[in-house]
Amino acid sequence: MVRLSRALAACVTAGALLALGCERRAPTTDRTAPTAPVDPLVQAGAATFARYCALCHGADAKGYAADHAPSLVSSTFLESASDDFLAGSIERGRPGTAMAGYAKARGGPLGDEEVRGVIAFLRSKGPRLAETPLAPARGTAVWGEELYQRECQTCHGTRLRRGTAPWLANPEFLALASDEFLRHAVTRGRPGTDMRAFAGALHREQIEDLVSMLRAWQTTPPEPPPLPPAMPGMEGPIVIHPEGKAPTWKARDGRFVAIDDVKRALDERRRMIILDARATSDWLQVHVKGSVSAPYYEPARLDAVPDDGTWVLAYCACPHHASGVVVDELKRRGYPNVAIMDEGILEWQNRKYPVVRAKGASPPPAPPRR
Ligand code: HEC
Ligand code: HEC
Structure with missing residues (x-):
């Protein structure tokens, strides 16, 4: 709530109180001037985002409302994340973390059109996807390991253990992230988050070694479970041990x-x-x-x-x-x-x-x- 009202206040001062939150627009002095029409796909995406995603990624998509959910609108993220990366991340999720797969095909709530809307909404908040050659990493994976332990592990965890930052060993993540995406994140960082730019701090070759090491972590993501003929409902008996006595615990803070x-x-x-x-x-x-x-x-x-x-x-x-x-x-x-x-x-x-x-x-x- 605090975040939301702060965002609203920012919009008001910018003279552009829009239903969608803070759009990047030139402040206008004429308050009666009609605002530029909002793309209906962006509008639909904003509503989808508010219902399903804001909980963790924040109403403004800048992340960190819950469980270290990352920003989805930092400039370096949006200029390097392809539509396939975004759609795949949303549809398949990141198993083993709080990020669920939202595609209907996985048992989630979102159809293709809703996913397209969310992507359009995110894209409306930052720079376009940059056209970069997809050059594969040419580093030495084993040399990347020592660097990783020294420079990255405290936040990102290891291949087997999560940290507080996105888990880079996630098979679903590595299946979607190109070498260029990884290189871009390490080189340029994620402005406005704890991920700093390593350009300057590390040589270009060292960054290549890191990217090659992350690539070497890649494994095939497991097949998702087949969808049941009917989605689980609440029709059946839902009480566990219906004949049992009530538990005797005391809820901390009543919660x-x-x-x-x-x-x-x-x-x-x-x-x-x-x-x-x-x-x-x-x-x-x-x-x-x-x-x-x-x-x-x-x-x-x-x-x-x-x-x-x-x-x-x-x-x-x-x-x-x-x-x-x-x-x-x-x-x-x-x-x-x-x-x-x-x-x-x-x-x-x-x-x-x-x-x-x-x-x-x-x-x-x-x-x-x-
Ligand atoms: C101080 C903590 C910290 C350190 C140290 C750190 N990172 Fe990050 N990293 C983050 C956070 C937090 C994010 C997510 C930022 C966001 O977009 O909200 C991130 C994002 C990334 C991403 C993008 C992941 C994605 O899913 O988009 C990559 C790749 C990455 N870091 C690699 C590295 C590498 C390699 C190193 C070491 C050279 C490193 N990071 C060091 C905190 C850190
Ligand atoms: C319950 C909390 C939660 C909700 C709700 C949630 N996410 Fe996430 N999301 C996360 C976390 C945590 C991660 C990072 C997981 C990791 O790799 O460690 C993440 C990662 C992502 C990524 C990958 C970002 C990157 O830098 O690689 C995208 C894209 C994303 N979420 C989009 C969405 C969208 C769109 C929705 C709504 C349909 C949504 N999320 C709902 C917690 C959440």
Whole structure:
């Protein structure tokens, strides 16, 4: 909210309070002058973005609203990310992180046209894609390794462990990112974020070694699980251990229950409902055993949650944002016993607690070191 109102204030001072947020326009002195027509595709994309993406990437797409979701509008990103890179990232997501696959084909909510809209919306906020030759990296991968450990690992993690910055070993990322995309990011950085430009600090050859090393990390992304004949609904029984007693935990701040407490209560066969607040595509890949899919963007699903005092828990990967949306909606509707599963599903998996995993889906990379 703070971010949003700050953005709005900036728009007002620029004399251009637009429904879409801050567009880059010359400030006009004549307040009655009609504003230039907004491309309907951009407008539709803005609405899609607000509903599905702003939660983590921020209303202005500058990132860091939740879970270190990166900026999607930094100049160096937009000038090097092709439409295929953007569409692929949105449609397939980054398994093992909070970034779900949003394509309908993966069980997500977005069709091709909506993805095109989001891309048009992002492109409206920065420079055009630069025409650069797609020269393959010509460095030496093993030399890149030492450099990586010294210069990059604290933020980006290792091949097996995530850091706080985007996980560069992600097979879906490396399948989409060209050598030029990687080179551009390292050389020029991402203005306005923690990613600095390494041009000057590292020789051109060293940057080539790093890019060659990242390329050597590439593996074929696993096939996504086939879509079930019908998408998971809330029709079936959703209460876990319906005959059991209520759990006895105390929710911290009236809002959070530790996953260890949830696991214990499940072992004691306590009665509860567990909602997976992530995109349904993520639920299809892997979910907490007994949970049902109730994505943050579909509040209508919550109509099926019985309002009889049964404890309702929600979790996500973020670990609080999407689940927070679901919990707030249930509280608004007057449900007395609702809470967020504090550490989220990535940590749940890390502790080897029971999950249902699609055939072929790989376990997530280790979480960042605390
Ligand atoms: C201080 C932390 C930090 C260090 C050190 C750092 N990065 Fe980054 N890097 C980031 C962040 C944060 C982003 C995402 C920025 C954004 O767009 O919001 C990023 C983005 C990137 C990207 C683009 C990823 C994508 O998905 O778009 C690449 C490639 C990259 N970094 C490579 C490197 C390499 C190689 C090094 C070492 C030479 C390095 N970084 C060092 C924090 C860091
Ligand atoms: C629950 C939080 C969350 C939501 C919601 C979310 N993202 Fe992301 N997104 C992330 C994170 C975290 C990453 C970085 C993952 C990594 O590589 O470590 C990311 C990465 C991306 C990237 C790749 C950026 C890069 O520099 O490589 C794109 C593009 C993207 N998201 C677009 C979207 C769009 C469009 C939506 C809405 C349809 C969306 N995201 C919704 C968390 C989220």
